[in-house]
Amino acid sequence: MQLLTHHIPAAYDEWKREFDAETETRMNAGLTLLQLWQDVDDSGVTALYKVNDRKKAEDWLKRERQTSGPLESRFLRTA
Incomplete structure (x- = not known):
């Protein structure tokens, strides 16, 4: 699962x-940064994280x- 934030x-x-x-x-929140744009x-910034622990x-x-x-956010999974 991934998390996309803006x-x-x-x-x-x-x-x-x-x-x-x-x-x-x-990292302690179970997130690994994959990409930052x-x-x-x-001045907007979008980040993509790997989610290791959704809660x-x-x-x-x-x-x-x-x-x-x-902060906008969306949990995603590969379709």
């Missing part, structure tokens, strides 16, 4: 520093939404 940070550089500092937190035309990932998403601002 963030719209106010300032990309600041967001990226915080994102990098939270690597261990995401930055939108070409705005932990859902708990992480709740915390992220409370502390990191707007």
